[in-house]
Amino acid sequence: MQNTVKINEDVTYIGASDRRLALFENSYPLANGVSYNTYLISDGETALLDTADASVMQIFMENLFYALDGKKLDHIIIDHMEPDHCASLGLVMENFPEAKIYGTMQVKKMIYQFYGVDVESRFVTVKEGDTLTIGKHTLQFVAAPMVHWPEVMMTYDTYDKILYTADAFGVFGALSGNLYADETDIWTADLGEARRYYTNIVGKYGVNVQNVLKKAAALDIKMFCPLHGPVIREDLGYYLDKYDKWSSYTPEDQGVVIVYASIYGGTENAVEVIASKLAARGIKNIKMYDVSKTHVSELVAEAFRVSHLVLAAPTLDAGLFPAMETFLLEIKRKNLCKRTVALVENGTWAPAAAKEMTAILESMKDMTILPEKVTVRSTALEADTASMDAMADALAASLNA
Ligand SMILES: Cc1cc2nc3c(=O)[nH]c(=O)nc-3n(C[C@H](O)[C@H](O)[C@H](O)COP(=O)(O)O)c2cc1C
Numbered sequence: 001m002q003n004t005v006k007i008n009e010d011v012t013y014i015g016a017s018d019r020r021l022a023l024f025e026n027s028y029p030l031a032n033g034v035s036y037n038t039y040l041i042s043d044g045e046t047a048l049l050d051t052a053d054a055s056v057m058q059i060f061m062e063n064l065f066y067a068l069d070g071k072k073l074d075h076i077i078i079d080h081m082e083p084d085h086c087a088s089l090g091l092v093m094e095n096f097p098e099a100k101i102y103g104t105m106q107v108k109k110m111i112y113q114f115y116g117v118d119v120e121s122r123f124v125t126v127k128e129g130d131t132l133t134i135g136k137h138t139l140q141f142v143a144a145p146m147v148h149w150p151e152v153m154m155t156y157d158t159y160d161k162i163l164y165t166a167d168a169f170g171v172f173g174a175l176s177g178n179l180y181a182d183e184t185d186i187w188t189a190d191l192g193e194a195r196r197y198y199t200n201i202v203g204k205y206g207v208n209v210q211n212v213l214k215k216a217a218a219l220d221i222k223m224f225c226p227l228h229g230p231v232i233r234e235d236l237g238y239y240l241d242k243y244d245k246w247s248s249y250t251p252e253d254q255g256v257v258i259v260y261a262s263i264y265g266g267t268e269n270a271v272e273v274i275a276s277k278l279a280a281r282g283i284k285n286i287k288m289y290d291v292s293k294t295h296v297s298e299l300v301a302e303a304f305r306v307s308h309l310v311l312a313a314p315t316l317d318a319g320l321f322p323a324m325e326t327f328l329l330e331i332k333r334k335n336l337c338k339r340t341v342a343l344v345e346n347g348t349w350a351p352a353a354a355k356e357m358t359a360i361l362e363s364m365k366d367m368t369i370l371p372e373k374v375t376v377r378s379t380a381l382e383a384d385t386a387s388m389d390a391m392a393d394a395l396a397a398s399l400n401a
């Protein structure tokens with residue numbers, strides 16, 4: 001049975017949620033699924049904003065026919081040509097052979113790449129500032145390259161003052177009846193999930209997000225309609241502020257996150273001691289994560305959140321513990337910058353972990369590595385107290401600076 005929600009007189013939510021998916025993009029664990037949002041504007045003419053993932057294709061198509069209410073589909077707008085949104089495009093194109101397709105130049109090429117069909121005769125290439133009027137509603141296209149993929153654009157409805165934001169302002173998690181962010185705590189109660197979505201999916205492209213935020217600031221926006229998660233119609237400033245912080249790599253919290261690796265517990269014990277020393281210096285809300293037990297996507301999000309990181313790892317085969325290396329390469333890939341890092345290494349015969357961590361950190365932008373390093377040989381002993389105190393002092397001084 002169809003399951004649609006009227007957003008206003010002319011706009012209907014026709015997306016759906018997949019609650020079975022365990023890993024988004026086969027990479028990011030989902031505790032409670034994900035939604036694939038799709039919208040239909042029904043005015044003098046009709047316009048569909050993106051399609052949906054293959055997992056929800058059937059209900060999406062049912063919703064589309066229901067919302068069309070016997071009208072034909074005139075326009076298909078492709079803001080993002082990634083399969084989680086375009087997997088149903090083939091079916092939509094077949095069902096509505098007369099509908100024109102709108103997208104950036106890259107979209108046409110990608111339709112061919114994904115479907116092997118030439119859509120030249122029905123494709124309208126649009127660029128920044130171009131508009132499409134379908135009655136009262138005029139849709140204005142806002143280029144948003146690399147706000148996930150290069151072909152991405154956002155669509156601004158000048159009549160409703162809705163910005164269709166593609167992957168931006170999305171969040172993991174299925175929708176459970178409540179469509180609006182102000183009706184569900186899916187975004188705000190667990191901001192960690194919104195942050196994990198942003199940092200892992202779009203995090204690398206902060207500069208591009210900043211460019212779009214500047215363009216959005218010039219528009220009068222009443223609502224964000226993203227491709228995942230709830231529709232945002234209240235307190236838009238809150239979400240804009242988060243996106244501004246995340247995309248400018250500005251820490252949200254002056255605080256310490258400790259990410260450690262440990263085989264036998266020696267390194268773990270060392271960071272427990274350091275954490276207590278930090279607490280004794282008045283540092284609150286210290287978070288500690290075992291890199292082997294915590295999904296790297298959560299660690300990436302935490303690294304974006306705070307100003308200071310303590311990274312601790314034993315030496316393995318004259319190199320770095322693999323999960324720690326993965327984490328470091330991941331934050332490097334996401335272009336994380338402007339953080340202060342303290343390093344703890346362990347090794348029984350030739351400690352080399354700090355050198356390896358330093359090499360990766362030095363290849364990142366604006367990372368400050370504190371000179372107060374701790375080197376543990378097998379297990380921390382009383383003799384290590386001085387270096388641990390020095391590290392705790394340096395972190396406390398840097399945090400209070
Ligand atoms: C597979 C393996 C390879 C290791 N390679 C090195 C090494 O190259 N250099 C070194 O100093 N220690 C090496 N170690 C020893 C650990 O770094 C050392 O025992 C460390 O104290 C472990 O810390 P933990 O108690 O936190 O696990 C290796 C240990 C294992 C299990």
Ligand SMILES: [Fe+2]
Nearest residue numbers: 080082148167
């Ligand atoms: Fe995407």
Ligand SMILES: [Fe+2]
Nearest residue numbers: 084167227228
């Ligand atoms: Fe997406």
